Amino acid sequence: MFAKEPLDEFGLIEKYFAPLAGKGGFGLKDDIALLSTDNVVSKDVLVSGVHFFPDDPPDFIARKALRVNISDIIAKGAQPCAYMLGLVLTPETDENWIAGFAAGLALDQEIFGISLLGGDTTRQSGRGQIVVSLTIFGQAPLSGDLVRRNGAMPGDYIFVTGTIGDAVLGLSVASGKLSSKEAHAQYLLGRYRLPEPRLALAPVIAAKATAALDVSDGLIADAGHLARASGVGIDIDSGNLPLSDAARSWCAVQPDMQAALVTLATGGDDYEILCAVKPSDTPEFLELAKQANVDVTKIGVSTDKSAGRVEFLSSDGSVIDVAKAGYNHFVP
């Protein structure tokens, strides 16, 4: 009675998404999913042309959509466990694209130990972009507290994981502003396309951070969010930014080193964790991070200067003018 069209929604869900469903997702055969207790939840929406390029590989789009959401959960000290998927396709999206997208989800489900609970798939009727709207659930920390943005105190040290600025350079590669023939171009492109949520650091954040969030809008903008919520100022030492070899190489050929550092510290899409740690807890924080095999770098300190104010300091202690701090998706 219900013959399946080639791209029939039910057929696609059965074929590509039902295999991804976890316990509580009822095999995606119901309208609803069950959550267990102590859940935390977060949501990030990705739009083609804003957060990824229409011709990016679909498995990378899927994995990036998962990872920017996983990143939110981990930065709070929680463990990601499941997600709901809202997917808006265009009339042109074919089954190959969907198969690639689902394969990307499957791979990252393995890597991060998460499963799909349910969702909704639809198509634009005419012109329009692909939209990936994910709601992700996590288990609150077993020991320690859920880490909010608002717990930093003046004097706390400010740490960041991994390296900063690779993604904004990768975006330049993707958009053709940086040559894809450069030695580090593929590395940078990879960092833009596929953030690396620091899963192993989640329990360390839960145990030792006073405030934390993931760096999505840019290091300085997100430091501002943490500072505002906590009612503190934050001083960031520009000379202590953790940079990859690729970012260092790029900086080396820029005419103005300070401007280069501002570019890296205001570019978005790093998806590293920015957190505040009490000085007295710092030795143990560093030891636990080392055991978790996650690089962390002390980049600054929170202050009792005006709340929400972030100062990006040069090596001589002067304040660098950061004209446009952070990439705001809302202001094209």
Place this chain on the structure above:
Amino acid sequence: MFAKEPLDEFGLIEKYFAPLAGKGGFGLKDDIALLSTDNVVSKDVLVSGVHFFPDDPPDFIARKALRVNISDIIAKGAQPCAYMLGLVLTPETDENWIAGFAAGLALDQEIFGISLLGGDTTRQSGRGQIVVSLTIFGQAPLSGDLVRRNGAMPGDYIFVTGTIGDAVLGLSVASGKLSSKEAHAQYLLGRYRLPEPRLALAPVIAAKATAALDVSDGLIADAGHLARASGVGIDIDSGNLPLSDAARSWCAVQPDMQAALVTLATGGDDYEILCAVKPSDTPEFLELAKQANVDVTKIGVSTDKSAGRVEFLSSDGSVIDVAKAGYNHFVP
């Protein structure tokens, strides 16, 4: 340091959405929200040009987005309590639109006793449609079970709430196929724009239904979903479809009454509850529905005929050929 642009994301969220945040939503000042225990979750995505018209009033778009999700929760016997909002705007969406949209959310939050937990707002970079992606949470039933699609047994009676087919006629009014000057046009348009989730019936569903779901794809298509999941057939008596005065008036001027009934039974967007009830539980189900002040109508019976097969029967018991059962958003 962070001057607010006229349509800055943070400013908009602070102004329009933070006031809607509930307990566990941290005033939308964090990346994450806390859920309490025994939660159920569902997600429906609405796209401009598919699920609503671009020039529909924004408060109606917001309320419809909430209600199609609330409808999923209620049809399972659960109580809606909170939601996450993913909103993709176009470059042209202005603050008036957002203010209207938020006002619609606020009104239905009051009516249904729910609150906003968090979400993400972004803009299309160029051409594109408005997308509203909602994830809704509910409390599992306090007594009785969460009602799935798969519990109907042969012999169970099939009930539906309210009236069927108004929304598809309302869509015809909205798209200009039916004159908006007709006596019932505004009523029908209202039924399309603003579904009426039967909140008061949720505990009755939890107590007495063996299977249930909300009617979104069309009565016959959704009966098929319930039938397939339960491994039963379903016979629907076309003469027993509950019709509004507006739908009756429309039927009366159609050349072919059977074709008219098929149109109503395959049109989507009713968001009424379709459920199966054991014959022995039916008297109590009807009494509880009456106490809840929700109209329910027995429209058929589940059978041991081939699983998933829905037969739409004329008054003489013959099977009406339903060429295209149900509105599938995936097949334009």
